Amino acid sequence: MPDPKEFARMHRVETRCRSCGGSELTEVLDLGETPLADRLVCAEHLNQPEPRFPLRVSFCSDCSLVQIVDTVDAHVLFDQEYPYFSSFSPALLAHSKANAQALIKARGLGPQSLVIELASNDGYLLKNYLESGIAVLGIDPAKGPAEAAIAIGVPTLMTFFTLELAGKLAAEGKRADVVHANNVLAHVPDLNGFVEGIREVLKDDGVAVIEAPYLKPLIDHLEFDTIYHEHLCYFSVTALDALFRRNGLFLNEIQHLSIHGGSLRLFVERLERVGASVTDQLAIERAEGLDRIEYFRSFSDAVAGLHGRLRTLLHSLKADGARVAAYGAAAKGATLINYVDLDSQVIDFVVDRNVHKQGRYMPGQKIPILPPEALTEHKPDYVLVLAWNFIDEIANQQRAYLDGGGRFIVPAPEPRIYAP
Numbered sequence: 547m548p549d550p551k552e553f554a555r556m557h558r559v560e561t562r563c564r565s566c567g568g569s570e571l572t573e574v575l576d577l578g579e580t581p582l583a584d585r586l587v588c589a590e591h592l593n594q595p596e597p598r599f600p601l602r603v604s605f606c607s608d609c610s611l612v613q614i615v616d617t618v619d620a621h622v623l624f625d626q627e628y629p630y631f632s633s634f635s636p637a638l639l640a641h642s643k644a645n646a647q648a649l650i651k652a653r654g655l656g657p658q659s660l661v662i663e664l665a666s667n668d669g670y671l672l673k674n675y676l677e678s679g680i681a682v683l684g685i686d687p688a689k690g691p692a693e694a695a696i697a698i699g700v701p702t703l704m705t706f707f708t709l710e711l712a713g714k715l716a717a718e719g720k721r722a723d724v725v726h727a728n729n730v731l732a733h734v735p736d737l738n739g740f741v742e743g744i745r746e747v748l749k750d751d752g753v754a755v756i757e758a759p760y761l762k763p764l765i766d767h768l769e770f771d772t773i774y775h776e777h778l779c780y781f782s783v784t785a786l787d788a789l790f791r792r793n794g795l796f797l798n799e800i801q802h803l804s805i806h807g808g809s810l811r812l813f814v815e816r817l818e819r820v821g822a823s824v825t826d827q828l829a830i831e832r833a834e835g836l837d838r839i840e841y842f843r844s845f846s847d848a849v850a851g852l853h854g855r856l857r858t859l860l861h862s863l864k865a866d867g868a869r870v871a872a873y874g875a876a877a878k879g880a881t882l883i884n885y886v887d888l889d890s891q892v893i894d895f896v897v898d899r900n901v902h903k904q905g906r907y908m909p910g911q912k913i914p915i916l917p918p919e920a921l922t923e924h925k926p927d928y929v930l931v932l933a934w935n936f937i938d939e940i941a942n943q944q945r946a947y948l949d950g951g952g953r954f955i956v957p958a959p960e961p962r963i964y965a966p
């Protein structure tokens with residue numbers, strides 16, 4: 547745990563847009579002083595002060611990028627303790643395998659090809675290319691996941707992807723037919739440098755296939771809990787189009803994905819051949835106002851209302867003597883329990899399949915994290931599903947708990963008892 551005297555040094559407040567550098571930033575939501583969502587607390591640190599930082603979201607009127615203005619040092623966020631391993635989600639593994647197989651076929655990839663993944667985590671995606679005899683290179687700064695990738699044969703550089711590293715790779719002739727960057731574009735402090743680096747490592751006819759949570763469902767479905775310090779940006783197609791064009795790349799195609807509460811799969815190339823999937827979505831965003839501050843004006847009030855209704859529901863269940871647990875020591879879960887202030891008086895424990903998370907405690911509220919078996923062992927009356935984006939998979943997995951009379955609570959967009 548870092549020294550409290552160091553906390554202030556880890557935090558910088560941005561006054562300019564992360565993408566275009568504009569100064570027309572208008573605050574749309576303030577989630578207050580919030581602990582780091584993926585910094586789970588070890589037992590020996592329970593009595594030590596945790597770093598907490600402001601978590602404020604703003605809209606840029608010049609390029610429409612929604613972003614947090616509170617930057618926490620990436621080396622603190624993605625340190626040796628970073629606990630997120632992609633392979634603990636069977637749904638994500640299937641999603642990634644299908645993506646790789648489709649690209650191998652569509653791009654005619656073979657032994658002469660190279661696939662590079664930025665934020666390659668534990669090799670969850672690149673292993674699919676390896677199995678097809680295609681050369682890969684992973685890049686990820688988090689020691690745990692990177693070592694797990696290397697252990698399954700995925701060559702991985704344990705570092706952050708930067709424009710400088712891109713230049714070195716290109717100079718070594720390592721330019722890629724496909725560059726993957728899943729759930730990382732929102733994480734990078736030097737957004738333009740990162741995108742320019744993608745252009746640098748792409749072959750002239752290569753494609754960058756980038757997945758990122760989509761802003762529109764976040765706002766429409768009140769997915770405020772997906773806001774945390776790791777996620778610096780929250781992308782609309784309008785903002786993405788401007789970002790790529792500024793760096794000599796073109797957003798030519800998008801696919802809508804249900805993963806992570808609603809994401810986009812972006813196909814970005816050096817060549818400009820923008821398809822209808824992009825122009826249509828740009829038109830929808832213009833018509834609905836995602837390129838204007840008015841669209842975001844009611845978001846803060848709507849989140850405050852959800853906050854109140856979720857607290858009321860949980861406190862009334864507790865007042866009736868119910869026992870409540872939670873499922874998913876997710877980063878989004880940390881935002882939710884801290885913003886809604888759900889402590890261990892309300893939630894007895896959180897369960898999670900990720901063994902690296904078990905035995906630790908949720909940031910801020912310090913609620914213990916146990917294996918999922920604790921649900922059938924302790925039989926809480928209700929389970930608040932913090933990893934709601936995997937609700938179907940979790941319900942199937944927890945059939946015994948549900949058949950035994952247990953009930954899920956889904957927190958957003960309207961807190962409700964989930965009866966599968």
Ligand code: DWN
Nearest residue numbers: 630634635729776874875876877878898899900933936
């Ligand atoms: O951007 C990010 C998103 C994509 O993933 C990262 N910065 C951090 C992470 O955010 P998250 O932790 O909110 O993501 P997940 O994948 O929604 O977290 C789900 C949690 O639930 C994980 O800890 C794994 C766990 N889980 C489980 O215990 N049983 C997941 C499934 C599917 C399960 O069956």
Ligand code: ZN
Nearest residue numbers: 563566606609
């Ligand atoms: Zn901007």
